[in-house]
Amino acid sequence: MSKQMVCSCEDVTVEDIRHAVAKGFRDVESVKRFTGFGTGVCQGKSCLSAVAALLAREKAQKPEGLLPFTPRPPLYPTELSVLASLPVDESQPPVGGMFEETGVFPPVLRPEAPVPKKAKVVIIGGGILGLALAYNLSLRGEKDVVVLERGYLCAGASGRNGGGVRMQWGTSANIELAKRSIELMGRFARDMGINVWLRQGGYLFMAKTKAVAQRLERNAALHNKHGVPTRMLTVDEARDIVPGLTLKDAQAASFNPEDGVIFPWPFLWGYANACRKAGIAVETFTTVTGFEQSEGLVRKVKTDRGDIACDTVVVACGAWSPEVARLAGVQLPNEPHRHEILSTEPLKPFLGPLVSVLDSGLYFSQSMRGEIVGGMGDALEPAGLNMGSTLRFVSRFARALTEQLPNLGHVKVLRQWAGCYDVTPDNSPVLGRTPGLENMLQLSGFVGHGFMMAPAVSERMAEWMTSGTSDELFTRFNLRRFQEGKLEREDMIIG
Numbered sequence: 001m002s003k004q005m006v007c008s009c010e011d012v013t014v015e016d017i018r019h020a021v022a023k024g025f026r027d028v029e030s031v032k033r034f035t036g037f038g039t040g041v042c043q044g045k046s047c048l049s050a051v052a053a054l055l056a057r058e059k060a061q062k063p064e065g066l067l068p069f070t071p072r073p074p075l076y077p078t079e080l081s082v083l084a085s086l087p088v089d090e091s092q093p094p095v096g097g098m099f100e101e102t103g104v105f106p107p108v109l110r111p112e113a114p115v116p117k118k119a120k121v122v123i124i125g126g127g128i129l130g131l132a133l134a135y136n137l138s139l140r141g142e143k144d145v146v147v148l149e150r151g152y153l154c155a156g157a158s159g160r161n162g163g164g165v166r167m168q169w170g171t172s173a174n175i176e177l178a179k180r181s182i183e184l185m186g187r188f189a190r191d192m193g194i195n196v197w198l199r200q201g202g203y204l205f206m207a208k209t210k211a212v213a214q215r216l217e218r219n220a221a222l223h224n225k226h227g228v229p230t231r232m233l234t235v236d237e238a239r240d241i242v243p244g245l246t247l248k249d250a251q252a253a254s255f256n257p258e259d260g261v262i263f264p265w266p267f268l269w270g271y272a273n274a275c276r277k278a279g280i281a282v283e284t285f286t287t288v289t290g291f292e293q294s295e296g297l298v299r300k301v302k303t304d305r306g307d308i309a310c311d312t313v314v315v316a317c318g319a320w321s322p323e324v325a326r327l328a329g330v331q332l333p334n335e336p337h338r339h340e341i342l343s344t345e346p347l348k349p350f351l352g353p354l355v356s357v358l359d360s361g362l363y364f365s366q367s368m369r370g371e372i373v374g375g376m377g378d379a380l381e382p383a384g385l386n387m388g389s390t391l392r393f394v395s396r397f398a399r400a401l402t403e404q405l406p407n408l409g410h411v412k413v414l415r416q417w418a419g420c421y422d423v424t425p426d427n428s429p430v431l432g433r434t435p436g437l438e439n440m441l442q443l444s445g446f447v448g449h450g451f452m453m454a455p456a457v458s459e460r461m462a463e464w465m466t467s468g469t470s471d472e473l474f475t476r477f478n479l480r481r482f483q484e485g486k487l488e489r490e491d492m493i494i495g
């Protein structure tokens, strides 16, 4: 029987869409992510309406809920060399670009049934951290848990990141957490029955200045103490690992072959499926609007689908954590900062490691589909919940990438998007109890590395919550440290 295609760019068939619906992916954004439709060369111009019609026929969604997915610039695939030639005013902060709302999900997508009236633990935020915590609670017998997510799974930073996982960190705490996370990631497919495409091709860091080179050297020695096989490389050794890399202006490079890249989306679906199998409610398109509090405790979590009485509430809202905590009168020191990222047309596999220039925050790797996926920090980016896309970013990124890999100049950018880093004053997370509101727990502030920390941190947090034993992670990274001036600065931040 011949295939009935809906998306010829990405080889997605009618059957694939039906399969997605059967798996519970019923809104257009989720179906796009699960099947890959609309992510190819045409970016949905020829398939979006066909998929919407099919979803209507399958009664997957109310007609008014069949909304187009967020369009991604550039409008047409555009060569990196063309983008690199555009003028950028580096003295001015980014302005304009294509706007993307950060938290507006049409009420029509909201389930009609009310949420459960009570739960022992309510986790706010269905990103990687909230879902991983719920899963780990279930492993320890705590299944009276509800996860509340305002949008579709993958709507936040967890669905927008570069998928990099590395043990090359500047603090012992992060090195150990990342080691444990990567160990758990290696077992994820077996444990969860879903492939997250962990590929350990290493991370190759470059330093352009003496100060950053010294940081790489100092941190490599720390990694070795923790059993992480990071080594400093000469320019020739780095070129053996990535042929064609210019290493322009590089003063030093470090490499750990055990670092790698994963594909983020299946990770969230894996945790969510496992939660649901354990009887945990994962409520998407459900927004937390406030809290009922008395005697220093949260009594109820208020949502746009009803209130939930609870013993414990966990704020795991990534970059939105400050605004959600504020609903309970709690001030977090976190600030959201936009980070932009892009993906090119697919190429034959040629790039083993994720490469990063630590000084500029440039990073790029090759996805399992062959695309070059990469981003770059912008020191002038103001704080704010902004997920818009700018020409300034693609131009700066294209210039920095082709400086290191000139052969990529002819490669076309297919799509760009953005997410928010959840930045704290010391680049370390906010974990554990909230002073003055003892049953509100914090699980946020993971800057640009929460994805890779989630498996290990959530395991520790679930153990701490269910066993009643102490764990230094939840005192070391507690909110109190900001008042007490006991900051835990992490200096291996990309971007």
Ligand SMILES: Cc1cc2nc3c(=O)[nH]c(=O)nc-3n(C[C@H](O)[C@H](O)[C@H](O)COP(=O)(O)OP(=O)(O)OC[C@H]3O[C@@H](n4cnc5c(N)ncnc54)[C@H](O)[C@@H]3O)c2cc1C
Residues within 6 Å of the ligand: 103, 124, 125, 126, 127, 128, 129, 130, 148, 149, 150, 151, 154, 155, 156, 157, 158, 159, 160, 161, 162, 163, 164, 165, 286, 287, 288, 289, 316, 317, 318, 319, 320, 324, 339, 340, 341, 375, 418, 419, 420, 421, 422, 443, 444, 446, 447, 448, 449, 450, 451, 452, 453
């Ligand atoms: C461009 C980019 C690249 C990155 N690259 C990497 C990388 O390579 N490796 C890595 O480890 N990390 C990376 N990160 C960081 C990583 O993505 C985040 O640290 C991580 O995903 C944070 O997970 P989270 O669950 O805390 O937040 P999120 O995934 O943002 O989840 C929070 C959720 O809370 C929901 N929410 C908000 N308000 C409410 C409300 N009122 N009610 C209910 N729900 C609400 C949001 O919709 C959201 O889905 C990157 C981030 C970005 C933006």
